[in-house]
Amino acid sequence: MSSHPLPAKKGYDPRQRDRPNQKREEATDASLAVILFHPGPNALPADAQTSDALTGQVTSAEEGPMEGVLVSAKKAGSTLTVTVVSDQQGRYRFPRAKLEPGQYSLRIRAVGYELNGRAAADITPQNTATADLKLRKTQNLAFQLTNAEWIASVPGTDQQKTSLLNCLGCHTLERVVRSSYDATGFMQILQRMATYANQSTPLHPQRRLAERALEQRGEERQQAQRQQAEFLSAINLSSSSTWEFPLKTLPRPQGRATRVVVTEYDLPRPTIEPHDVIVDSDGMAWYGNFGEQTIGRLDPKTARVTEYPVPELKRGWPTGMLSLRPDREGSLWLGLMYQGAVAKFDRKTEKFQIWSLPPELNKDNTQINMTSPLHYAVDGKLWTQNNGIAAVHRLDLASGKFETFEPFKGSTKTHNIYDVIADSQNNVYFTEFANEHIGRIDAKSGMIILYPTPTPRSAPRRGMMDAQDRLWFAEYRGNRIAMFDTRAERFQEWVAPTAWSAPYDVAVDKNGEAWTGSMVSDRILRLDPKTGQWTEYLLPRSTNIRRVFVDNSTTPVTFWVGSNHGASIIKLEPLD
Structure with missing residues (x-):
């Protein structure tokens, strides 16, 4: 963490508020000419020309070659933005497969700096374009800060x-x-x-x-x-x-954190909030809309987005959904929040099936956020929760009847049951976000046990159950991710490397590495639990990260997340 004195005000008013969903492209000097970078016939060796579409070096008067600068390229008229990161020599490279021929505008992210003029590149099918980027100190540092940097x-x-x-x-x-x-x-x-x-x-x-x-x-x-x-x-x-x-x-990325390609897909409307993003077996990315009554499908190959309207059951109540989780057949399950219901979407028929809470449970404060569909085949029952009354519900899918479990009934303290996650026997574990508990409800007896996390007031939020029935979850206020071994009844915690990361969710990949995202610092965190080694990937712009997803069908794995306030879907491809 470094400290900067406030810059002198030049042409801006610090009282001016940021515009919601504004894409913060770096300020440029309108008096400077637009510079077009064309490929030179002898600019690079032949092997580089075949592997890279665009390359260049990022430098500044203060630092010389600059490592950890994010360079983003967007083709005119496209909904895709591709980003790479400069290495220790300040050099960045866009793989040819990531940029199709055409005219691209370039922007950067490097806190404390901005482009010294506008930059663009003309990509051709055969040759490698070169664009060396000169940066200058920004006069508006406050405009560039992440939430984590403001808190610090x-x-x-x-x-x-x-x-x-x-x-x-x-x-x-x-x-x-x-x-x-x-x-x-x-x-x-x-x-x-x-x-x-x-x-x-x-x-x-x-x-x-x-x-x-x-x-x-x-x-x-x-x-x-x-x-x-x-x-x-x-x-x-x-x-x-x-x-x-x-x-x-915060410091810029270094070393392994620079070896990454990020692709951002713009969604059709700025009001779309892609809270949960998952990828199905066909490679399609699906998202739940946190603020509107729709779900969507993104084809990553074509960037085409298809939206499906979700039935609005309680007109006048807030719209939107929170969790989007698949079952073992590939159908998608949603918690319809204030609409007071659980929904199943069949990807083949493109039809919804709805289970609404009965009237005695479907109150003004009812809020069904989460479902846990992965193991309902064990007993034909689906776990969900009700944030309005800090309760857990269990739905019998055959009869449509709901059971209710209230772990904190009669309490005068604040409680908030956030996530529900079933183990392989369909016993359910829940996170208690207002405090520091992991709870367990036995599927057969209904007995409830509360386990306090080692870190007090850690605010367990969302997570997943791995194949060994170990519960991985994020501790939002604890600035940690944690694993609870449900068989040994033992916790293990890992502190995030950056203060005020506030992780929201955890996904464990096929290699045993744990991934999480920060709502606060615009960073994706990757942990090797065996060594305790973290890697932090910075995203190209302000990103309100929620649910995280890892696609294990690729090598290396591919990380997906929604920009919940930015109306976009982000694919992060580590190069190792």
């Missing part, structure tokens, strides 16, 4: 900074620190924010119809909101025209 920069205790993680589900922290609200103004904002559904964004806000049963209320809530309002008004621009603290930045 602002003054405050760890407890105060942890409260900022609650802001990231709907918008960036930049909106907060650029605001000018005092504590009184923030109290009104926080009270209003509490009425929005968790899939809200600035482009598509949605109101809750009722509060969750087991969450803060009364004076306890008022006190928490007052404390947060005072903290937020101390780190924004309410008393000054500029920030009174240095801006801190």
Whole structure:
């Protein structure tokens, strides 16, 4: 982590808020000519010309050759952006298979720097184009910071900074620190924010119809909101025209983290929120729309997107879905959230089958987020949960009847059952996001056991069960990923290498490596559990990462994730 003094203001107002879903392409000087880079006949050796479509060196006056600069290329009129990373010599290379012939615009990501003028490249079928990129120091460092860098920069205790993680589900922290609200103004904002559904964004806000049963209320809530309002008004621009603290930045990628190709597929509308992305056996990428009543299919070869409308069962309630998980036959299962139901989508017939909660359970605060369909064939029953009442439901697929398990019934404390994940015998494990518990419900007896994680207040969020019945999950507030061996009843935790990574989910690949993504730092994290070695891949732009998925059919494996606030799907291909 490095610290930078605030740059002098030149032509921008730090009070100006960021626009939601804005793609932050680096600022360029309009007075500079657009530079077109054409292939030279003797620019590179013949073997390089056959393997690379575009190459070049990234340099700056301050550093000379620059490692870890993300270089992105987008063809005119295309919905695809391809990104590579410069190596230790500052050289970047686009494989020929990744760029078809045509005219491309280029942009970079390197915190503290921007392109010294616009850059473009003309890609031809045979030769290798060359584009050497000169960078200059940015005059607007604040515009480039990730949420993690803002959290690291602002003054405050760890407890105060942890409260900022609650802001990231709907918008960036930049909106907060650029605001000018005092504590009184923030109290009104926080009270209003509490009425929005968790899939809200600035482009598509949605109101809750009722509060969750087991969450803060009364004076306890008022006190928490007052404390947060005072903290937020101390780190924004309410008393000054500029920030009174240095801006801190994270280091650029190095070594193994530069050996990667990232492809980003734009989706048809900016309001699409691809919360969960998975890849089926045919290589198609499917996404659930967190804010709208649709799911979608992306063909990675053609970039064509097909959308399927999901039935709206409770008009007037918030729309959207959270989990998207396959069963062993390849059908897709969804939790329809405030619509109060579970859905199954048959990929072959392209038809939905719906199971709604009965009226006595289908209340204003009902929120069915997750399903666990992988092992329902064991007993014909599907596990799901209800965030509105901190409960777990079990659906008998033959009869359509629901059973309800309430581990925290009667509690006066805040509880939030986030994910449900079944083992090979269809016993279910759940994550308790408000605190630090992993829970187990025995499929035969219904007995409930709670296991506290080694890290207090770790906020277990989402995860997966591996073939050995080991539960892998992310600890959002604990800044860790963890594994719970369900047979030995033993935990193991790994601390993320970067502070305030706040991992959301975990996927384990065929090689035993664990992958997670940060909602906060725009980084994909790869862990070798045997050695404890981490690799962090930086993504090309601000990415609100949620569910993570690894496609094990490729070698090396391929990582997929949705940009939940950026209306795009991201494919990350490590080169080793």
